[in-house]
Amino acid sequence: MNTRAQHGPGVAGPDAAAPETAFVARHLSKTYGQRLVLDDVTFAVRTGEIHALLGQNGSGKSTLIKILAGQVAPDARGRFPSGPSLSAGDRQHELPVSPSVSAALGFVFVHQDLGLVPTATVTETLGLGHFLTNRLGRLRWKEQTSLTKKVLEQYQIDAAPWALTRDLSEVDRAILAIVRGVSFLRRDHSAAKVLVLDEPTAFLPADVVHRVFRILRDLAGEGHAIVFVSHRLDEVFEVCDRASILRDGVLVGTRDLADTAKHELVHAILGRHLQPTRRSSDAHANRVAIEVSHLSGKRAKNVTLSAREGEVVGLTGLLGSGFEEIAYLGFGASRGTGTVTIGDREFAQHKLSPHRCIELGMGLLPADRRAASGVPAASAAENLTLVEVGQAKNRSRVRRTEREDAAAVMRDAGVRPPLAGMPFSAFSGGNQQKILFMKWMSMGPTVLWLHEPTNGVDVGAKESIHHLIVRAAESGCCVLIASTEYEDLADLCDRVLVFHDGRVTTELAGENLNHRQLLHVCMSAE
Numbered sequence: 001m002n003t004r005a006q007h008g009p010g011v012a013g014p015d016a017a018a019p020e021t022a023f024v025a026r027h028l029s030k031t032y033g034q035r036l037v038l039d040d041v042t043f044a045v046r047t048g049e050i051h052a053l054l055g056q057n058g059s060g061k062s063t064l065i066k067i068l069a070g071q072v073a074p075d076a077r078g079r080f081p082s083g084p085s086l087s088a089g090d091r092q093h094e095l096p097v098s099p100s101v102s103a104a105l106g107f108v109f110v111h112q113d114l115g116l117v118p119t120a121t122v123t124e125t126l127g128l129g130h131f132l133t134n135r136l137g138r139l140r141w142k143e144q145t146s147l148t149k150k151v152l153e154q155y156q157i158d159a160a161p162w163a164l165t166r167d168l169s170e171v172d173r174a175i176l177a178i179v180r181g182v183s184f185l186r187r188d189h190s191a192a193k194v195l196v197l198d199e200p201t202a203f204l205p206a207d208v209v210h211r212v213f214r215i216l217r218d219l220a221g222e223g224h225a226i227v228f229v230s231h232r233l234d235e236v237f238e239v240c241d242r243a244s245i246l247r248d249g250v251l252v253g254t255r256d257l258a259d260t261a262k263h264e265l266v267h268a269i270l271g272r273h274l275q276p277t278r279r280s281s282d283a284h285a286n287r288v289a290i291e292v293s294h295l296s297g298k299r300a301k302n303v304t305l306s307a308r309e310g311e312v313v314g315l316t317g318l319l320g321s322g323f324e325e326i327a328y329l330g331f332g333a334s335r336g337t338g339t340v341t342i343g344d345r346e347f348a349q350h351k352l353s354p355h356r357c358i359e360l361g362m363g364l365l366p367a368d369r370r371a372a373s374g375v376p377a378a379s380a381a382e383n384l385t386l387v388e389v390g391q392a393k394n395r396s397r398v399r400r401t402e403r404e405d406a407a408a409v410m411r412d413a414g415v416r417p418p419l420a421g422m423p424f425s426a427f428s429g430g431n432q433q434k435i436l437f438m439k440w441m442s443m444g445p446t447v448l449w450l451h452e453p454t455n456g457v458d459v460g461a462k463e464s465i466h467h468l469i470v471r472a473a474e475s476g477c478c479v480l481i482a483s484t485e486y487e488d489l490a491d492l493c494d495r496v497l498v499f500h501d502g503r504v505t506t507e508l509a510g511e512n513l514n515h516r517q518l519l520h521v522c523m524s525a526e
């Protein structure tokens, strides 16, 4: 193992002049109000490596990246006498730098929010900063468009060059942002040497993730450096060479991943080991909680399935295979055909509405928690009691419940901080998800649909959400999880239904249910 990367916080990293060092950021501290969110971090990355930057939600990863990008100024002095600096190649700058100096030092960023202009076309997005022009400075649109077409083909993006980025699917927007970053590095005479990707795979299905990884490996092979932020540790082990770990703003170590086990990495991130969530259930003896028959929608075709009280059932497949639609059809949140039976009451799908489903004891936690689930400006307590408010005749009773119970519920679910009056938007993604989960649990549901319940949440929050799911099932709730997180499905579910082309083609349970088998079945269906 190379000891140069093993420095802790505050210890000078490798010499910037060493040939294999892509950049070193030294003595980064950042205080917001009274809170120190980065504490004298020194972060070094080599050329030709894919370097993971890991840590729980709120550990300081994005702040560090924004300092590199020139979007956030670090504190002038940390606990050490020398101020913050950034060295890349043979250039060294005191921090803060402006975004243009960051670019001149060779940094290219794909931020968490992707940074695409919604009203820009695909061609404008890819061409920005290096449009083809003639000798008079006029744009050569025809050539630019055919260049865009080639890039779209090369990276298998399903879009027209003139399409607006806001009209692309979430997946295509994410790939477009990554490809734009990559094309900066590959451009002739480009100064760009370091690609920084802040959670690029959060919304990407497994097959697309592998496509992105191939691109990243090629870039690293060409001598570029890549910083990769992710909460998905399997992906980190698959594509990264080394990992630096932030815990509460402190860089607790840099590890060579070939010499590190997953549990060691988890321990470094959390400062403790995970509690296992695998469970055994005997739900097969329980009553059927929900039955859907011949359900069809935009993608789902004639799907029939049933699940029992206390059972955890996974629905999976490649993105677009139809599994992700069932939750919304079953909850009456999108239109289709077929029937849904809850208890002994059968409903035509087109007669279902979310309001009716809630009355019947169903809940749905959608994947897009910000836009489709939580109310950002409302407090945690208000979000927690939203279902009750919708159903209640007496609003003042609800307000009392809100005041009295919210903090206790939040503590019980491990929400940090358990401040009932804090706006929902101020919580990290993982804590938002715990609040929304508890919102549904407060009505004692018989059936709970979850769509990608741990998307973008850190390894600790994921553990808490898994425990909440297990607890819900143990209390008799039937939980149906639509997800492409194969390892989680294998850990949590009694059985998993795999979709292909809108239909359930395989059911895995017992010994056959493990993440490798799930991945294999999903990919081979393709």
Ligand SMILES: Nc1ncnc2c1ncn2[C@@H]1O[C@H](COP(=O)(O)OP(=O)(O)OP(=O)(O)O)[C@@H](O)[C@H]1O
Residues within 6 Å of the ligand: 032, 037, 055, 056, 057, 058, 059, 060, 061, 062, 063, 064, 428, 429, 458
């Ligand atoms: N502009 C800001 N003002 C006040 N506090 C901030 C600001 N930006 C970030 N923070 C706080 O700084 C801490 C670190 O945030 P940061 O976004 O860097 O974490 P992160 O590790 O990237 O988290 P995630 O994995 O959720 O993206 C958090 O507690 C966050 O609430």
